[in-house]
Structures are given as structure tokens and as C-alpha cells.
Amino acid sequence: MLSKIVRYCGIAVVIAGLASGGTALAAGENTLSETGNASMEMPVLTGTQWRSLDQESKIAFIWGVGHVVTIEEHVVQRHPELKRADFTAKLAEGLRGMPMNSIIQQVDSYYQANPLDNDWPVMRVIWREIVKPKLKTGIADAPLEQNVQPTSP
Numbered sequence: 001m002l003s004k005i006v007r008y009c010g011i012a013v014v015i016a017g018l019a020s021g022g023t024a025l026a027a028g029e030n031t032l033s034e035t036g037n038a039s040m041e042m043p044v045l046t047g048t049q050w051r052s053l054d055q056e057s058k059i060a061f062i063w064g065v066g067h068v069v070t071i072e073e074h075v076v077q078r079h080p081e082l083k084r085a086d087f088t089a090k091l092a093e094g095l096r097g098m099p100m101n102s103i104i105q106q107v108d109s110y111y112q113a114n115p116l117d118n119d120w121p122v123m124r125v126i127w128r129e130i131v132k133p134k135l136k137t138g139i140a141d142a143p144l145e146q147n148v149q150p151t152s153p
Contacts, residue, residue, distance in 0.1 A: 047111040047118035047125070055104070061122070062100045069095070085141045094131025106130055 045061065053061070072088040083089075095103065103126065110125050111118060117125075138144045 044121045044123075046121055050107065050122050051111055051118065058104045058107075059100055062103050065091070065123075065126075066095070066100070085137070085139060087139055090135060090139055091127070091131055094134040095126075098130070103130060 050058070069088055069092045073092060076083045076089075106129060107122060107125050110129050132138075132144065135144060
């Protein structure tokens with residue numbers, strides 16, 4: 001159990017780090033390390049894998065995401081010059097006060113209602129379905145896209 005928590009926390013840290021750093025490699029893409037050896041990039045957790053996880057593993061993943069956000073907030077408190085409206089800050093804003101089980105339930109419900117989106121990363125679902133609707137501005141305080149309904153002729 002503890003090894004699962006550590007593993008999923010590590011995955012969450014990498015996902016959040018890639019998302020906030022702006023440089024992400026395609027899942028499964030081979031890269032060369034400094035030693036010249038090929039290594040596999042860590043895959044992104046999608047709905048297909050999410051739906052097969054047990055409840056404890058889902059909690060561990062969300063817990064890991066929460067730790068990344070919390071660590072970032074503590075760093076910014078110590079170094080205010082680092083404060084910016086990046087992905088992690090917006091994630092914190094949109095998830096503030098939400099119980100982990102509520103996040104899990106919403107992600108589960110999304111994939112159940114949208115089985116064609118099972119290839120979507122879990123973080124995309126969390127962002128679009130949970131975080132973004134609660135935000136006034138997006139990353140870097142950019143205006144959020146409005147859902148525009150097509151007009152009929």
C-alpha cells in the first residue's frame with residue numbers, strides 16, 4: 001500500500017512539474033539520457049488506467065497532486081518573487097477546499113459519462129471539469145475561453 005502511494009505521488013509530481021514547466025514529451029517517447037542510454041518517458045495517467053485503479057490508488061494520485069500544489073505554495077511564501085499565475089497556482093485556486101473523494105467521484109463520473117474520452121489524461125479532466133469552471137482568469141491571468149454555442153442559420 002505504501003509503495004503504491006509513493007509511486008502515485010511520484011507520478012503526480014512529474015505530471016504537475018511537466019504541466020507547469022511547459023516542456024512535456026509525448027507519453028512513451030524514447031529519450032537519450034546524459035549517458036546516451038535510451039529511456040522510456042513516464043506515461044501520463046489516462047481514463048483507461050484511472051478506471052482500472054482501486055480507490056486507494058486514486059486517493060494516492062490525488063494526494064500526490066495536492067502535495068505538489070502545497071509544496072509550490074510554501075516555496076512561494078518563502079520566495080514571494082516566484083509568485084505567478086501558473087498551472088500549479090490555478091490548480092490550487094480551483095481545488096481549494098475540495099475533499100479528495102469529491103475529486104475522485106467527479107473524475108469517475110466524467111469517464112463513465114464520456115467513455116470516448118478514456119484516452120484523455122486525468123489531469124485534463126480535473127482541469128476542464130473541476131478547476132477551470134471555478135476560475136476567474138486562466139494561466140498567466142489570461143482570459144478564459146468561453147464555450148460558444150453555434151448559431152443556427
